[in-house]
Amino acid sequence: MPYRHYLLGEDQKSLLDRLVSQFTLAEESHGSLALVYLDTFDWRLHQADLRLVEEDLCGKARIDLRHVDGTLLASGDFPAKVFAWDFPPGSLRQALEPLIEMRALLPVARLGGRRDLYAVLDRREKTVARIEFLAPQVRGNEDNRQALPPRLLVHSLKGFAPEARRLADFLEGPCGLTRSETGLFDESLAALGRRPGDYSSKINHGLTPALPAGQALRQVLRQLFTTLLANQPGVETALDSEFLHDFRVAVRRTRTALAQLKNVLPAREVEAFRKEFAWLGSITSPARDLDVYLLDFPRFQGFLPPEARADLIPFRHFLQRHQRTEYQRLVKHLQSSRFRALVCRWRDFLEQPGGLEETADGMKPIDQVADRRIWKIYRRVLREGQAIGPQSPPAELHELRKTCKKFRYLMEFFQSLYPAEDIGRLIKALKGLQDNLGAYQDLHVQVETLGRFSREMVAEGDTPAETLLALGRLVEGLDRRQAEVREEFSERFARFAREENQRLCRTLFKSSSPEQA
Amino acid sequence: MKVLASYNIKGGVGKTAAAVNLAWLSARGGHRTLVWDLDPQGAATYYFRVKAKVKGGGRGLVSGRRALDDLIKATDFANLDLLPADFSYRSLDLLLEQEKKPTRRLRKILKPLAEHYDVLLLDCPPSISLVSEAVFFAADALLVPVIPTTLSLRTLDQLFDFRARQQLDDLAILPFFSMVDRRKGLHREIVEQLPAQRVEMLKTPIPYASEVERMGLEKAPLGRFAARCGAAAAFESLWDEVAARLNIGNP
Ligand SMILES: Nc1ncnc2c1ncn2[C@@H]1O[C@H](COP(=O)(O)OP(=O)(O)OP(=O)(O)O)[C@@H](O)[C@H]1O
Ligand SMILES: [Mg+2]
Numbered sequence: 153m154p155y156r157h158y159l160l161g162e163d164q165k166s167l168l169d170r171l172v173s174q175f176t177l178a179e180e181s182h183g184s185l186a187l188v189y190l191d192t193f194d195w196r197l198h199q200a201d202l203r204l205v206e207e208d209l210c211g212k213a214r215i216d217l218r219h220v221d222g223t224l225l226a227s228g229d230f231p232a233k234v235f236a237w238d239f240p241p242g243s244l245r246q247a248l249e250p251l252i253e254m255r256a257l258l259p260v261a262r263l264g265g266r267r268d269l270y271a272v273l274d275r276r277e278k279t280v281a282r283i284e285f286l287a288p289q290v291r292g293n294e295d296n297r298q299a300l301p302p303r304l305l306v307h308s309l310k311g312f313a314p315e316a317r318r319l320a321d322f323l324e325g326p327c328g329l330t331r332s333e334t335g336l337f338d339e340s341l342a343a344l345g346r347r348p349g350d351y352s353s354k355i356n357h358g359l360t361p362a363l364p365a366g367q368a369l370r371q372v373l374r375q376l377f378t379t380l381l382a383n384q385p386g387v388e389t390a391l392d393s394e395f396l397h398d399f400r401v402a403v404r405r406t407r408t409a410l411a412q413l414k415n416v417l418p419a420r421e422v423e424a425f426r427k428e429f430a431w432l433g434s435i436t437s438p439a440r441d442l443d444v445y446l447l448d449f450p451r452f453q454g455f456l457p458p459e460a461r462a463d464l465i466p467f468r469h470f471l472q473r474h475q476r477t478e479y480q481r482l483v484k485h486l487q488s489s490r491f492r493a494l495v496c497r498w499r500d501f502l503e504q505p506g507g508l509e510e511t512a513d514g515m516k517p518i519d520q521v522a523d524r525r526i527w528k529i530y531r532r533v534l535r536e537g538q539a540i541g542p543q544s545p546p547a548e549l550h551e552l553r554k555t556c557k558k559f560r561y562l563m564e565f566f567q568s569l570y571p572a573e574d575i576g577r578l579i580k581a582l583k584g585l586q587d588n589l590g591a592y593q594d595l596h597v598q599v600e601t602l603g604r605f606s607r608e609m610v611a612e613g614d615t616p617a618e619t620l621l622a623l624g625r626l627v628e629g630l631d632r633r634q635a636e637v638r639e640e641f642s643e644r645f646a647r648f649a650r651e652e653n654q655r656l657c658r659t660l661f662k663s664s665s666p667e668q669a
Numbered sequence: 670m671k672v673l674a675s676y677n678i679k680g681g682v683g684k685t686a687a688a689v690n691l692a693w694l695s696a697r698g699g700h701r702t703l704v705w706d707l708d709p710q711g712a713a714t715y716y717f718r719v720k721a722k723v724k725g726g727g728r729g730l731v732s733g734r735r736a737l738d739d740l741i742k743a744t745d746f747a748n749l750d751l752l753p754a755d756f757s758y759r760s761l762d763l764l765l766e767q768e769k770k771p772t773r774r775l776r777k778i779l780k781p782l783a784e785h786y787d788v789l790l791l792d793c794p795p796s797i798s799l800v801s802e803a804v805f806f807a808a809d810a811l812l813v814p815v816i817p818t819t820l821s822l823r824t825l826d827q828l829f830d831f832r833a834r835q836q837l838d839d840l841a842i843l844p845f846f847s848m849v850d851r852r853k854g855l856h857r858e859i860v861e862q863l864p865a866q867r868v869e870m871l872k873t874p875i876p877y878a879s880e881v882e883r884m885g886l887e888k889a890p891l892g893r894f895a896a897r898c899g900a901a902a903a904f905e906s907l908w909d910e911v912a913a914r915l916n917i918g919n920p
Contacts, residue, residue: 224747228699242700278710278719279745310742311740311743
């Protein structure tokens with residue numbers, strides 16, 4: 153980012169004249185400004201204090217990844233790509249890959265307008281600083297343009313700090329300019345009515361312990377609803393896999409909230425909505441499953457010896473074909489009157505649920521209700537987990553996995569009611585167990601589904617024998633891995649259920665629920 | 670970070686011309702690139718229009734009392750920085766000698782730079798000394814400009830022998846022809862025949878060209894003022910070869 157940033161009242165010409173009287177300036181470029189700030193939908197670069205900017209310099213594209221303090225981390229002389237794996241191998245890709253993972257890079261703001269760039273030279277004719285006059289216009293994703301005030305940017309160069317300071321002193325002293333503390337990025341977003349970080353899939357509600365449970369639950373549900381709607385356009389345009397993922401998580405969390413806090417909202421309505429959200433869960437499953445297989449594809453290839461990896465490619469084409477069909481089907485559902493009706497009715501209901509006084513728990517303080525529910529589900533986790541031995545069938549692990557998810561969601565919904573460090577520790581401990589159960593369940597399902605897929609591929613015809621063979625080897629590999637993961641379960645569970653965590657759960661959730669004592 | 674050193678025991682063979690132009694190309698290709706001008710004469714520093722002076726001099730650098738990063742200057746080009754020359758580099762040998770493991774010293778000093786740079790180019794003075802030994806230990810590859818004469822080929826052989834004796838097995842030696850004058854029969858002959866016999870040899874010869882001489886007047890790498898000339902094109906294909914040999918990712 154620039155060393156200094158000034159908004160200009162005075163016109164550019166007279167300011168230039170003043171500068172020329174004190175400094176040697178050389179024109180570097182004149183013309184139009186064309187830059188695009190990019191980030192993922194969930195602002196992963198912004199969260200990591202990074203800026204990715206694509207710039208058009210006289211018809212040549214250039215992309216820079218910088219720290220917000222301006223340090224250049226990586227760059228390339230090509231236009232931005234959508235996914236990290238689309239970038240050519242190199243430092244830019246290396247920097248992006250672990251951060252953005254499977255998320256698409258989307259334009260956050262586009263800037264047009266005029267730009268004049270000058271180099272400030274010393275007596276060796278070395279550039280020691282740069283001055284940039286900008287008359288920017290910001291464009292959002294729709295075609296609305298907005299002019300931002302003209303400005304002057306001073307860019308310092310490494311090793312030439314005193315020169316930049318002298319320039320700034322002159323601009324702030326004799327020229328009377330005042331520094332602007334906000335940057336172009338923030339101003340552009342503000343002009344578009346956005347705030348960096350305005351979407352996150354994480355949940356954390358600032359709830360107060362005495363808030364009536366009915367109100368608290370509505371607050372939780374409203375935020376989940378916002379998340380769901382925020383992801384809908386990305387699902388419909390299939391920008392990347394995570395829109396559907398976050399959409400589904402919002403649905404699942406909503407279902408958990410409705411099921412676990414039964415006596416808080418009016419029962420009849422809740423019953424009807426639970427059915428509709430269950431429907432949303434089921435219509436989104438097939439598309440998500442295919443997303444997961446495609447995301448896992450490189451891992452699948454890793455199960456095979458290098459020479460057999462290419463044999464799996466037709467399988468990827470199969471998955472891609474089916475993914476497209478499933479997405480089309482899903483989009484139809486999202487445009488159906490059933491979905492639209494759900495959205496309207498759910499919105500109305502969250503506005504005015506009515507009848508909270510008549511429910512058993514609606515008016516009780518949320519901390520009591522949360523304690524009781526979390527304690528109950530926690531004990532179920534313990535019970536189910538302790539019952540699992542080396543011979544227990546997969547269904548029991550699956551059941552425990554679902555219970556853990558509920559436990560997790562409840563802790564997340566109500567985390568603001570508990571000391572952050574304690575609840576954070578518990579969530580982390582639970583995550584260790586969930587990872588194991590999740591991996592096991594996924595492998596279990598994959599082993600079964602891959603069998604079905606290969607039968608379907610045969611039915612669709614044209615599948616090379618090598619591909620079917622490779623799929624068979626893959627299933628063997630996954631099967632072995634599944635056994636390993638199953639082995640690890642007891643140790644993972646023991647670690648979660650250790651005395652220290654049990655004690656923590658008792659203190660956090662049990663103390664204020666006398667009826668459970 | 671890949672460390673490349675432009676090195677030849679002989680003077681005036683095109684080491685600095687190569688270091689400056691290849692660094693410029695590396696930076697243009699998106700690699701964060703640093704040139705360290707180790708030659709007290711400061712030719713590379715001059716081409717980048719920077720004052721040949723380093724706070725604390727060679728002593729501060731070698732002893733580790735000065736953080737390298739504070740002494741680095743941005744050049745006029747994106748991605749390309751310079752650690753300037755200093756008159757005191759004349760006595761770099763003596764300064765190194767005072768350290769515990771003089772030949773390993775440079776490698777150690779360079780280590781922290783890996784966080785900020787993808788490519789480091791050392792422009793070396795013409796000599797064989799403790800400094801050059803330290804460079805051999807620190808570098809991944811030596812870029813060796815060779816003027817196509819029988820004598821310079823002998824010096825090249827000595828360099829390979831030296832590497833073998835010192836067991837510097839990880840050090841790549843990448844010679845290339847420099848200042849090639851096609852009008853001279855001997856030049857033509859050597860350039861056409863030698864690479865076939867030597868696998869390490871880079872394939873692109875750098876022609877003798879007035880544009881390279883003009884770098885001194887222009888005080889700039891070729892890319893700045895004569896990007897389309899034959900010599901610039903030769904450096905470009907030489908850089909592609911170097912990047913491919915050393916597996917420098919090509920964004
Ligand atoms: N390909 C070329 N064509 C024409 N002139 C060249 C070429 N390469 C280098 N020169 C000129 O030859 C002289 C020596 O080149 P350069 O400084 O690159 O060599 P060097 O090996 O670094 O020398 P030193 O040993 O003095 O450091 C310079 O004046 C330079 O302009
Ligand atoms: Mg030189």
